[in-house]
Amino acid sequence: MTERWRQALLLIALVILLPATWRVIVALPAFGDPLSQYGATVNALLTAGRHVTNMVAAVNFDVRGFDTLGEESMLVCAITGTCVLLRGSRGEKLTDKAGYVPGRAILPRTDATVLISRIAATLTLLFGVYMLLHGTVTPGGGFQGGVICASSLMLLYLGEGYPAWRRIMRSAVHDGLEGGGALAFVVAAAAPLLLGYSALENILPLGEQKDLLSGGLMVVVNLAVGVSVTGSFAQLMLELMEETRSRESDPVPDEADE
DSSP states (O other), rough: OOHHHHHHHHHHHHHHHHHHHHHHHHOOOTTTTTOEEHHHHHHHHHHHHHSOOOOHHHIIITTHHHHHHHHHHHHHHHHHHHHHHHHHOOOOOOOOOOOOEEEEEOOOHHHHHHHHHHHHHHHHHHHHHHHHHTTTTOOHHHHHHHHHHHHHHHHHHHHHOOOHHHHHHHHHHHHHHHHHHHHHHHHHHHHHTTTTTTTTOSSSSOOOSSTTTTTHHHHHHHHHHHHHHHHHHHHHHHHHHHHBBBBBSSSOOOOGOO
């Protein structure tokens, strides 16, 4: 198809879609107006019924918990597919060196850079754990906390360099976290079925409202998601960084190890 035809099709699509798009825009409620009764119903029922104050987590792990299980399974499948595609052709070598562009200067890391990266990585990890543990109480939860925890590993890479970072980044550990968290989610969903209840129906004490362990089964599911997401994103970071390693035939100076 020529460029002229592509432009013509784009123009036709715009002519067809713009009126419909404009109708949707003008029909939107004003900023701050309630969109539906769904939010009010969730706030009215789940605070008293599940002793939680984070309504987003209550919807994700209770109201539509089975959908969330499907989303978590999709994430595991996506990471697994990535590992199969990348690792299958590359393999895993702990002695690989960083890629090198000929003619580009390699600057050594300063002590300040290493120190700041270590402090930032530690604080980021702690904040991720905080977000994970408070998933049913304050804004946060397993998904957010898991991503933040995994992000701390990239800060560590920036400070330590690839060789030291790779020695602590073991795919077997990440696989265990990813698969173990997903399995714990499945077990939490299936356990009520064995007792004659619906999937993910709460079978644990709800605890006190605003307490760290409030929410019953939601606490277990939230932690399971956090562990799985941490392992998933850590594994994804490792696979992508491994793709930047030098090939055996490439000349790599010793400084590139840093």
